[in-house]
Amino acid sequence: MAAPKDPRPCSIADTLAVVGEKYSLLVLREVCLGNGRFDQLARNIGAPRDILATRLRRLVEAGVLTRRAYSEHPQRFDYRPTAAGLELEPVLMALKEWGDHHLRHHTDLPMTMEHSCGHELVPVVTCRACGSPVHHDDLTAHPQTPGWTVKGPVATS
Amino acid sequence: MAAPKDPRPCSIADTLAVVGEKYSLLVLREVCLGNGRFDQLARNIGAPRDILATRLRRLVEAGVLTRRAYSEHPQRFDYRPTAAGLELEPVLMALKEWGDHHLRHHTDLPMTMEHSCGHELVPVVTCRACGSPVHHDDLTAHPQTPGWTVKGPVATS
DNA sequence: GTGGGTGGGTTTGATTTTCCAACTCACGGG
DNA sequence: CCCGTGAGTTGGAAAATCAAACCCACCCAC
Known part of the structure; x- marks a missing residue:
């Protein structure tokens, strides 16, 4: 029977599981353009801030973005593409x-x-x-x- | 003021508004592979049938797919890519x-x-x-x- | 004709996400 | 002291998703 309900195994589906949620690819767009700060992202994308925070965590965890402090006291961060993130630019x-x-x-x-x-x-x-x-x-x-x-x-x- | 909450105008965002919802690009994958029937799509993608029906309507309306009867009595349909749909293959x-x-x-x-x-x-x-x-x-x-x-x-x- | 199977959906009700506004905390400037 | 900015977090209402069941028309075998 081989579990008749499983979908087709596919790299397209797997990639979409990483970057296919709403706003994820727009985050990548902004980050590739050099706009990597939270408020900029929220404004330029038009995403709710809580969802943006969730997406950023996921993309960092997936190795598509890195989060780095550009200032201590107060701590301020921005997001940049990793090498893997840049390789999504063809998309x-x-x-x-x-x-x-x-x-x-x-x-x-x-x-x-x-x-x-x-x-x-x-x-x-x-x-x-x-x-x-x-x-x-x-x-x-x-x-x-x-x-x-x-x-x-x-x-x- | 120019409505400070509007997101950046962008063809990427506009394209994602057409094919960026969950399952839409997987529908296109299957359709490009020649698997254009409802039950096949539901099985191969793993999408709930109601959502699949919604996505198919959207994609047909957007000009990415066409729906055509391959049998009258009983009416049976399948979905195929339009020329515009095929041009999404690079994605x-x-x-x-x-x-x-x-x-x-x-x-x-x-x-x-x-x-x-x-x-x-x-x-x-x-x-x-x-x-x-x-x-x-x-x-x-x-x-x-x-x-x-x-x-x-x-x-x- | 009766029972089962297929194809292409729609309906139902529970579960998840999204959305939006407001709130926080830590600073920095006037 | 008061205001503004950056980077989020919180809360509750609204929307989307999910799985399963249902529907209808037809075909085939018995």
Whole structure:
């Protein structure tokens, strides 16, 4: 029977268990922008302060952020991304690109990103092996867990 | 005053308002894998059926999924990604890559993706203009909305 | 036709989270 | 002394989630 109610094992789900709660990715956004103090976070994100405190504890515990004192007497802290936290930036870039495109049609963007090459950043996901941009139709999923299958490629329609 | 409690305007937040609720991105995962039926979704995701129904309505309404009958008498439906839905795959790839790396250290992965070039997919975010992989330190944020600033690049630890 | 199974949900009621405002504590400035 | 700021904590009301049960239409086997 293999416990028929367990969901599919999946790194996407596991990652969302870490950063998928409401506000968590917005905390990461602000922290990556350099705004790491509690009041700034509360204002810039629009999150209730108690929830923000809970999220910050979780993200520190998960190794995504670090909390460091920038002043003793009075004790004051700010939050910064760890190396692991910075490696979540692709998630933020992908979310931003989708919103810029589908929600704003690339007009009146509230923020743009400049890449060090001098151009505005348009993030493109490529295959590390061959270097070409990745499209849905070029992918084949290979589940490794017995009992979990996929139906295979899907027409968009 | 400009309403001092409003959060920073941001495409990331706007995108999360569409797909950021619990289970939404897992629905998209399953649908992109070709598992688009209600019972399959409920089983593979592990979501309560009422919440799943709510999420599916939202995602269809937002233009991320379409609902189509694959049988009349009895009426039976399945859900598929729209073009806009497929363009959220970079988000899923980024989440999967982070989980594969930081939660599983690239061992015993529950699923792998094969790219059409024949290699296992390792997604890399690159700059469309110059083609090179994007790193945090290569980015400069330019807020376009008056009153919203950033502190600039951040040291990691 | 009767009984069981499947697919796609909706309903019900208990449990958890979220939300918001107010409160605290420790300073620092005028 | 009084006010403001930073970083939270506390309390109670409102909303979302959860699990299980229910519903309806159909199919199949007996």
